[in-house]
Amino acid sequence: MGFDLQDLSRQIAAHGPVVRVVIAAIRGSSPREVGAAMLVWDGGQSGTIGGGTLEHEAAEAARRQLQTGNRRLQTTRALGPDLGQCCGGSVTLWSEIYSAGDLGDLDTDIILRPLDRKGADTPPLALRRQMGLARSQGQRPEPQLSDGWFLEPVHRPDTPLWIWGAGHVGRALVDVLAPLPDLDITWVDTGPERFPPDVPGHVTVLPAADPALLVSHCPENAHHLVLTYSHALDLALCHALLQRGFSFAGLIGSATKWARFRSRLADLGHRPDQIARITCPIGDPALGKHPQMIAVGVAAELLRMGATDELKKDRRA
Structure with a gap:
């Protein structure tokens, strides 16, 4: 799927700042794949990360994030022990607040950014190689987290x-x-x-x-x-x-x-x-x-x- 910039732009225009919650990594089984995302605002949401309880709690956390103004948050949840779900794996969620002023920086084909301060200062070589292949040969990479850096292709309807x-x-x-x-x-x-x-x-x-x-x-x-x-x-x-x-x-x-x-x-x-x-x-x-x-x-x-x-x-x- 990738980063849906069109939907993000529409929801910001309609509701103001929104939180984008994306599955950045999974271990074991998960209701959705890496890159699955939803947008959350006060009183509504679009998209889905799946999982029932996982999505409900993530949406509530995103609304609290809007209230506190905490720009970026990373959380990891074990679906069975933490949420009582049948899936036996765990998911890492990345939640980020976006407003109209952020859209210009997203007008690109691939978004690569560090998710936390524990990662390397520069993107790992594997992700940089994929960026190069995307630019030179048009190969579309899959969303992936590596060494604290998250790569997502920007989705464009084709x-x-x-x-x-x-x-x-x-x-x-x-x-x-x-x-x-x-x-x-x-x-x-x-x-x-x-x-x-x-x-x-x-x-x-x-x-x-x-x-x-x-x-x-x-x-x-x-x-x-x-x-x-x-x-x-x-x-x-x-x-x-x-x-x-x-x-x-x-x-x-x-x-x-x-x-x-x-x-x-x-x-x-x-x-x-x-x-x-x-x-x-x-x-x-x-x-x-x-x-x-x-x-x-x-x-x-x-x-x-x-x-x-x-x-x-x-x-x-």
Whole structure:
């Protein structure tokens, strides 16, 4: 995952100073991995470090930290003896207060900082080597604690997702997909009045009188979900996407709609193998046609594709 600078910025803008609690190290079993983090403010929180009692006590401690103004704290908890949890390991938590003035110093790809004064004066060689590989070869390191220094890559969503249509299904999709960490969502419809008033802050809303004209500006590795109020607009978007190129394109519709679209796209000059790259229907038909059911099915499909891509990367490494 890494350091979610976007979420930190949003929560600071909404609530003022917040405490970021991150799992810096684990021994034995743990409910979450190193780098899992949550943000805590007076009256609320976002994210999760898991573990029920662990998270509850860490959140309460973070609110006390806000009250005392103690900028940085490191604690280690044994999950069984200390908290009565089934996990047999222990976790080291690092809690730090952030405010708006700190954000400029975090605008980097990797954050490396000492967690306590007991560590070495300079980062250990292994972490410095990983920093060098990240800068020279783009290798993304995993969050890790070494000799009192904690390294975290800054998380940047790397999957562009364009959702075409802000009707019931489009809204359900944004509700389900917006919390996922690796999606950079752009939401398009024909006018600003088509969108709800409470769009998540990190979702880009893009009203356009003729949405199909925007397709030429989309990244060629983007994922697309086409579900507008108009079959004519859906067809125009599919035509434009086939001309542009994409990583994935899904179209909402029945078998009859898709048969009609395949015929019309062929008349527009697209080969059958090109047309077959569009997935229709999207989601899992077995779940039903309720907007939220469609959204859950689509989310599962996108997550499976993401897991497959990561597996391919691991095999190439």
